[in-house]
Amino acid sequence: MTSRDAILASLRRNAPPVSPLPEVPAAMTYADPERQFAEAFGSVGGKFVRVTSLADVNTALKTFAPYTQARRIASLIPDVGRANVDLAALKDPHELEGIDIAIIAGEFGVAENGAVWVPGSMLGPHRAIFVVTQHLVLVMPAGQIVHNMHQAYDRIRLERPGFGTFISGPSKTADIEQALVIGAHGARSCTLFLVGSQAR
Amino acid sequence: MIGHAEKAATFVANDERVHWHDRALWFVRLKRDRQAESIPEWEALREAAAAIKAHTLSRIADYLEEFERNAKANGIHVHWARDGAEHNAIVHRILAERGVTRLVKSKSMLTEECHLNPYLEAHGIEVTDTDLGERIVQLRHEPPSHIVLPAIHLKKEDIGELFHRELGSAEGASDPQYLTEAARGHLRQKFMAAQAGLTGVNFAIAETGGFVVCTNEGNADMGTSLPPVHIACMGVEKIVPQTKDLAIFLRLLARSATGQPVTSYTTHFQGPMRGGELHVVIVDNGRSAILGQETFRRSLSCIRCGACMNTCPVFRRSGGYSYGYTVPGPIGSLLAPLRDPSKFGSLPFASSLCGSCSDVCPVKIDLHHELYAFRQELVRRKVVPLYKRLGMAVMSAVLARPWAYRLAGSLMRWAMPRLPRALVYGPWNLWGRQREIPPMPRESFRELIKKEAK
Numbered sequence: 001m002t003s004r005d006a007i008l009a010s011l012r013r014n015a016p017p018v019s020p021l022p023e024v025p026a027a028m029t030y031a032d033p034e035r036q037f038a039e040a041f042g043s044v045g046g047k048f049v050r051v052t053s054l055a056d057v058n059t060a061l062k063t064f065a066p067y068t069q070a071r072r073i074a075s076l077i078p079d080v081g082r083a084n085v086d087l088a089a090l091k092d093p094h095e096l097e098g099i100d101i102a103i104i105a106g107e108f109g110v111a112e113n114g115a116v117w118v119p120g121s122m123l124g125p126h127r128a129i130f131v132v133t134q135h136l137v138l139v140m141p142a143g144q145i146v147h148n149m150h151q152a153y154d155r156i157r158l159e160r161p162g163f164g165t166f167i168s169g170p171s172k173t174a175d176i177e178q179a180l181v182i183g184a185h186g187a188r189s190c191t192l193f194l195v196g197s198q199a200r
Numbered sequence: 201m202i203g204h205a206e207k208a209a210t211f212v213a214n215d216e217r218v219h220w221h222d223r224a225l226w227f228v229r230l231k232r233d234r235q236a237e238s239i240p241e242w243e244a245l246r247e248a249a250a251a252i253k254a255h256t257l258s259r260i261a262d263y264l265e266e267f268e269r270n271a272k273a274n275g276i277h278v279h280w281a282r283d284g285a286e287h288n289a290i291v292h293r294i295l296a297e298r299g300v301t302r303l304v305k306s307k308s309m310l311t312e313e314c315h316l317n318p319y320l321e322a323h324g325i326e327v328t329d330t331d332l333g334e335r336i337v338q339l340r341h342e343p344p345s346h347i348v349l350p351a352i353h354l355k356k357e358d359i360g361e362l363f364h365r366e367l368g369s370a371e372g373a374s375d376p377q378y379l380t381e382a383a384r385g386h387l388r389q390k391f392m393a394a395q396a397g398l399t400g401v402n403f404a405i406a407e408t409g410g411f412v413v414c415t416n417e418g419n420a421d422m423g424t425s426l427p428p429v430h431i432a433c434m435g436v437e438k439i440v441p442q443t444k445d446l447a448i449f450l451r452l453l454a455r456s457a458t459g460q461p462v463t464s465y466t467t468h469f470q471g472p473m474r475g476g477e478l479h480v481v482i483v484d485n486g487r488s489a490i491l492g493q494e495t496f497r498r499s500l501s502c503i504r505c506g507a508c509m510n511t512c513p514v515f516r517r518s519g520g521y522s523y524g525y526t527v528p529g530p531i532g533s534l535l536a537p538l539r540d541p542s543k544f545g546s547l548p549f550a551s552s553l554c555g556s557c558s559d560v561c562p563v564k565i566d567l568h569h570e571l572y573a574f575r576q577e578l579v580r581r582k583v584v585p586l587y588k589r590l591g592m593a594v595m596s597a598v599l600a601r602p603w604a605y606r607l608a609g610s611l612m613r614w615a616m617p618r619l620p621r622a623l624v625y626g627p628w629n630l631w632g633r634q635r636e637i638p639p640m641p642r643e644s645f646r647e648l649i650k651k652e653a654k
Contacts, residue, residue, distance in 0.1 A: 004280035007484045011261040011436065014492030018258045022251035024444065025244035040461060093426050094392055112239075112451075113461035127473065128425030131418040131465070149447035149462075156443070158410065161274040161471020168462045171418040175333035175349065177356045178224055179376035184332060185384060185391070186418025186465070 029147040033111040034194070037145045040114030044169035045182050047191040050198075054080055057139060057193045066135040066189060070100035076124045077105050077139055093126040102133035106140035106167070106192070108155060112148045113168060116140060116192065117156065120163030127163055131171070136187035138167065142196030203546030203585075208522035217355075222516040224352060229510040231459025232560065239451070248448050250564035253501035256441060257491060263406040263439045264482065270409025274471035277479045284314030287483045291316060291398070291431055292323055294479055298429055300325065300395040306413070306420035307331040308400030309347050309504060310433050310483060312526045328390040330419040332383050339366045345520030347527055348457050348506035353519050387419070397423030401434035401480070402503070403449055407442045410470030411480070414453065414463040421465055428476035432469065436487050437500040449503060452562035457505040490538050495573050499534045501563040508557035508567055514550050523547060530557035530567045537574060545583040548574040587628075606646070613640045 001009070030036040038048040051057055057080050061067045067081075074096075075083035081103045090096065104123065106116035116138055120127055130136060146152050158164050171186030182188060212218055236242045256263055268278045279294075281287035287310075295303060303325055305311065317327045317338075329338045333350035336359055337343065344350030351359070360374035369382040399420045404411040411432060413420045424430040440449065454460045472478035491497050509515045509529030520528040525536035525544060533551060536544035548571045551557075557567040578584050579592065598604045616624065617640055625632045643651075 002280070003282045003286060006282060007280055007436065007482070007488060008261045008264065010484065010488035011264070011491060014488055015260060016254075016258050016491075016494070016497065019251070019254045021255045021441065022248045024448065025241045025248050028240055044461065044464070097388075097392060110462075115462050115466065125474070126425075128422065131421040131425065149451050150444070153444045153447045158408065158443075158468060158470050160270075160408065160410075161276075162410070162468075163470060163473070164468045165421065166462065166466040168464050168466075170464065171416070172464055173332045173380060173417050174458070175331070175336065175351055176359055176376040176379055177354075178227060178349075178352075179356070181377050181380040183384065184380060184417035184419070185330065185387060185422050 024150060027148040027150050028112065030111050033145045033147050034142070036111040037109045037114060038194075040111065041109070041116075041169065041192055042114075044114045045172055045180075045190070046114060046169040047189065049191060049193050051193055051195055052197055054139070054195060057195065060193065061137070064191065067101055067137075070135070072099045073101045073103070074099050074129060074133070075103040076122060076129075077103055080139060081137070087124045087126060087129065090126060093128040093132070096126055096128055096132040099129070099133045101135050101137060102129050103137045103139065104130055106138045108144040108146060108152070109140060109192075109194075110147075110149060110152050110166070111145055115152075115166035115168040117152065118165055118167055119156075119158065121159070123163075130165070130167065131186040134188055136167070136170070136190045138190065138192045140192060140194055142194050142198075202524070204518070204522050204524075204550035205546070207524055208518035211353075211519040211522055212517065218517050218519075220355070221353060221519060225510045225516045228349070228458060229507075229560070232456055232507055232510065233459075235455035235459050235461060239455070245448055245452055246562055246564050249452055249503075249562055250501065252440060252445050252448065253563050254498075256439060257437070257497060257500055260436060260439060260491070263441055264436060266406040267404055267409055267439055268482075270407070271480060272409070274409045275478070276409065276471060277477065279479060279481045281481055281483045281485070283485045284483075287311075287314045287433065287481055287485065288316050288319040290481050291433070292320060292325070294429070294431055295320070295325055295396055296323070298396070300429065302326045302328075302390075302394045303396050303398055304328050304330050304390055304394040304419075304423040304427075305334075305398045306400065306415060306423055307334055307350075308398065308433055309344075309526055310400055310435050310485075311398070312343060314483070314485065316433075328387070328394070330387050330390065330423055331415070331417060332380065335383060335387065336362065343521075343526065345528070346506060346509055347504055353521070391422045391426055394423065394427050396427050396429035396431065398431045398433065399424060401432050401438045402453070403446055404434055404439050404480070405441075405443055405446065406439055408470060410468055411438075412446060412450075412466060412468050414450075414466050416458075416460070416464045418465050421467055424469070425473060428473065429479075430469070430473065430476065431479045431481065433481045433483060435483050435485070437502075453503055453505055456507040456560065456562040486539050490535075493538070495577075496534060496538055496570055498565050499531065499538065499570065501565055502531050502535075503563055505562055507560040507562065511556045511560050513552055513554065513556070518550070523550070530571065531565065534567070534570050534574060537578070541578060541581065541583050545578050548572075548578065606644070609644050613642070613644070616640045
């Protein structure tokens with residue numbers, strides 16, 4: 001008998017009688033999900049910036065120190081940021097090392113925890129970009145904020161094969177005496193531009 | 201058998217550090233409370249999570265088959281390992297066949313359980329743990345002392361000294377920001393040089409054949425998005441039926457673990473990287489046997505958040521190493537003796553049965569009830585030391601007979617003040633080792649009441 005069959009047989013032999021799957025509990029919603037998202041994104045160490053157009057993003061970047069000091073910039077959004085790295089020309093993801101800023105689109109945000117859904121399709125030819133870059137800039141259209149994780153998974157349709165990640169602020173650790181340190185392995189900062197006219 | 205109390209002796213000898221450790225973990229517990237209180241439906245979420253886990257365990261073989269089918273359709277290679285030895289051999293074969301000599305790992309308690317690192321190192325593979333806490337304990341040649349906070353037993357000065365010796369950071373430096381930066385530089389090099397990455401699995405989804413890995417540092421993402429080979433190792437109990445179940449577990453996991461609303465990175469792997477390969481190793485290693493034990497099977501619902509450790513008054517004051525098992529604390533005090541009752545038989549007794557662990561468990565494992573049941577099981581199987589069994593026999597004989605109880609009481613009240621201290625506090629008095637026996641009252645409670653009634 002193969003290990004696979006032995007394990008499955010043992011699990012079948014020892015499993016209890018079938019119990020039902022539960023109903024998903026009704027989840028909390030927010031009067032103003034955008035405001036809640038902004039607060040949550042800030043609380044996880046991210047920087048939330050509200051703008052009305054992509055041109056505003058470019059203007060705001062001009063006063064963002066890591067951007068003005070950056071030598072290598074990659075952008076996966078046309079006309080946002082003065083990109084000088086051609087990601088498609090990189091043969092190997094290791095060549096991403098040394099990128100100072102990456103500008104990536106987020107698909108939607110989650111108000112309850114400040115997470116931004118970034119599917120693999122938005123990461124370009126090398127998915128490592130979001131974690132290898134020294135600083136991460138996310139750009140997300142306004143009106144794309146769901147209240148909670150239940151609504152988030154109602155929206156997600158991951159490709160097969162596929163890849164996707166929730167990013168909630170910069171890379172962080174508290175492994176040394178529970179002291180929070182931003183910038184463990186991945187991005188040292190995470191800035192989110194929410195782009196579009198104000199809804200109210 | 202070296203029991204929990206004996207192993208804890210070195211830790212509790214440093215009183216100042218015990219209190220510091222206690223406070224550090226209580227701080228995490230309080231952060232957890234704030235998050236839990238911010239979600240009105242928290243209790244309903246726990247109920248749902250427990251029910252999903254119970255349902256999944258009742259059909260676990262079906263769901264694993266469904267996962268395998270879908271994973272293969274996504275281009276994932278699926279391997280099965282009956283025990284730790286087979287798991288290690290599979291991982292080594294994958295690496296050896298591809299000529300891999302440098303592996304980066306993100307946190308995986310399963311590989312700790314299987315002792316993968318020493319196995320691979322003996323076969324000439326350099327293994328680097330990349331979670332900061334895990335890297336710290338790896339450099340010290342120690343196992344993690346906590347499943348979520350691997351280096352919680354260390355002070356920043358200890359780490360500063362370690363990094364100075366191992367990574368060449370400045371002597372005497374102990375600023376966490378500086379030390380983290382030193383580790384970042386060191387581990388970047390390891391990431392760039394690695395030929396393969398290994399991760400654990402937080403949740404595997406039957407419906408899609410994909411899986412989710414949660415980190416705050418981004419080390420799992422780095423380790424699996426640069427080298428072309430990704431190996432993910434999971435215990436059979438990591439399976440959940442559907443994608444939408446993730447919402448429930450992810451809302452609970454980070455809030456329970458560290459008091460964050462969600463981890464910085466929650467990454468969904470549903471197939472290999474472009475031009476790369478992805479292997480999933482599904483491991484039993486005693487889990488199917490636990491499934492067969494009605495009283496203890498709920499321990500398989502554990503999502504490894506560590507909340508039961510942070511809240512446990514015994515763990516906080518005795519440290520992770522006193523348990524001598526990969527998973528310490530209340531949940532480890534079940535999992536370890538389920539694996540080997542003769543080696544870990546003291547662990548179910550390393551609990552005050554206060555029930556705090558059961559109160560915070562996000563999947564509602566009835567931890568303190570199971571610990572209590574396990575004690576009875578150990579007594580039945582005579583795994584408990586003789587002195588404890590004899591003591592219990594004498595106690596139950598006395599407590600079952602009111603006349604014997606009264607006699608014993610008056611004997612004690614008469615004898616104790618008259619006996620020499622050396623006799624009372626002899627090596628047989630385990631209780632009296634760290635404590636003073638309170639002075640004997642002149643009269644028993646019963647005599648007192650009788651007098652009052654007159």
